[in-house]
């Protein structure tokens with residue numbers, strides 16, 4: 001089923017890729033800030049400076065001669081993920097939860113032999129999964145554990161929450177759920193489920209997989225709608241604060257709600273995809289235009305969150321044009 005009939009797309013306020021690139025990314029994201037978010041090692045440092053929780057970095061493999069280091073790091077930490085530092089869409093990421101003599105244990109219980117692990121690391125180093133040309137480095141990172149509320153909604157990996165933040169104001173969100181098909185990753189391109197989120201309550205409204213509506217998680221048969229995302233107010237605060245801090249006007253912030261660490265930053269994206277609109281069955285354009293029209297943006301993060309919620313419910317944003325220090 002086509003979720004947005006193509007003729008009705010712009011009427012529905014759906015933001016197309018060209019407009020996203022020109023009106024929002026080019027206009028609001030100075031190029032000099034791209035390196036901060038395109039490289040996950042740098043993003044991690046920036047987030048730590050901003051006081052945001054991130055997965056611990058166990059090590060970085062920079063070239064072929066260092067690939068053997070994985071054995072040592074694996075023995076020490078046992079549960080971790082490997083990911084290309086400049087990867088996107090889940091490409092190249094592998095999640096491991098144990099070490100055996102013969103290799104590393106994947107989330108599906110199978111052992112990946114050391115030879116295959118190292119071959120994969122070399123592929124990641126060659127830049128096969130990375131943005132731009134040229135080689136990349138491989139991060140070995142702490143494996144986050146999903147919050148217990150996801151026990152019947154996340155198959156073999158951690159869900160994440162993507163929030164589009166514009167001028168420091170949260171605009172639209174979706175919960176992404178890993179499936180057996182998506183192999184421990186929550187990315188939609190890998191076969192994860194995207195569920196729209198009501199920005200006021202943090203409750204999911206509907207789900208999509210491969211652009212089709214889904215009501216039930218295919219691996220558990222549990223409903224994907226009417227799920228309360230745990231810690232929603234904390235998530236809104238984290239994304240709005242960081243979105244403001246990073247210098248990019250238009251940014252996608254990916255958060256994992258970890259059972260042990262709480263809301264944890266996975267990555268920032270300077271060119272967030274537009275499929276979030278399909279997950280919410282709602283266009284971004286009117287929400288972004290209302291924020292674009294604001295003459296000034298409050299420094300206070302809670303005020304920005306209130307603006308985001310009012311925008312979502314299409315209330316007038318005028319009343320937020322109060323003097324700094326006023327409470328809304």
Ligand SMILES: Nc1ncnc2c1ncn2[C@@H]1O[C@H](COP(=O)(O)OP(=O)(O)O)[C@@H](O)[C@H]1O
Nearest residue numbers: 055087088089090091142143144158160185186
């Ligand atoms: N440290 C981690 N622990 C557990 N799962 C992870 C971790 N990092 C990434 N993942 C899984 O992989 C997906 C993609 O990770 P992310 O860091 O956002 O990279 P990409 O840029 O490729 O999207 C996440 O949504 C999550 O499901």
Ligand SMILES: [Mg+2]
Nearest residue numbers: 089090254267
């Ligand atoms: Mg991501």
